[in-house]
Amino acid sequence: MERTEKRDFVASLAGVFAETSFVLVAQNKGLTVADVDSLRRKMRAAGCSYKVAKNRLASLALAGTSFEGISPLLKGPTALAWSKDAVAVAKTALEFAKTNDKFVVLGGALGKQTLDVAGVKALAELPSLETLRAQLVGLIQTPGTRIAGILQAPGGQLARVLAAYAKKDEAAAEAA
Template sequence: MVRCRKLETDVDRIEKREFVAELSAVFAETSMVVVTRNAGMTVAEVTDLRRKMRAAGASFKVAKNRLALLALDGTRFDGLAPLLKGPTAMSWSKDPVAVAKAAVDFAKTNDKFVLIGGALGTQLLDVAGVKALAELPSLDSLRAKLLGLLNAPATKVAGVLQAPAGQLARVFAAYADASKSEAA
């Protein structure tokens, strides 16, 4: 019996170390982390939240605060430590607007899901900061607008450059028609 408990304890420790290492790697790669409180959410609600986060390109994880604190230690997000009290969860994404938008949108529809704060790199954000970030256009829409701005002038320049050539071709055609009618 004692041997079985020791084996379970060793497995638990290994799993916890792997979890902390995995979460630390996530914090090294991501640009935005949102901390939330999710007390009383049903399994169906959490599943729905995860689906919406995934659709936005973000991830959602409920973690024991002690393990999350170990994972945060030494990363640029270690300022989030004071927020990790009680039943908390974290969401993250490389696109800061996507994770903020997904969290804020879900919080509007579910009163059990409460925003606590977040961090954009080393910059800590309160709830108002996360909500303000959620109001910004996403990275993909900003890229599309930028490409639209870049393409629009190029199209206009091409049109302007082609217009004189077209006018010149019409003048030459008219001159050629006039020459033919004079020669005839």
């Protein structure tokens, strides 16, 4: 890379870090091209980005951002993954790491909070953003459904009582 290309790369990576909420750092020592392509496809399908970057350039891009705390993790052959949905990145990376022992998650950063491997695993266990939204909508709709059921119950009970009296009167009339 020439000096201008390096500057442009650092600027574009810094722009990415300014817009994202989570950055994951992983070690990718010994991954084949097919493995990296497979990982990139999985990341893209989950709405995430994956980039192998020189550690020095990545450190320069991280300087001055909220993710500056992950700079010490940038040693050896590392790669960065990011997305606005932190859970998607963590889940995708950890699922890939289970099937490929050459891909090792080192940690990450969620805003200014630096996470170790255990923190990334805990993040991956959370439900996705879409699942949380669906659960929230369900919680909002539930009270309305219950209120409607409660309001209908007295009318239903009254109708059942009147029907019982009508049957009782019919039975008494037939017996007489």
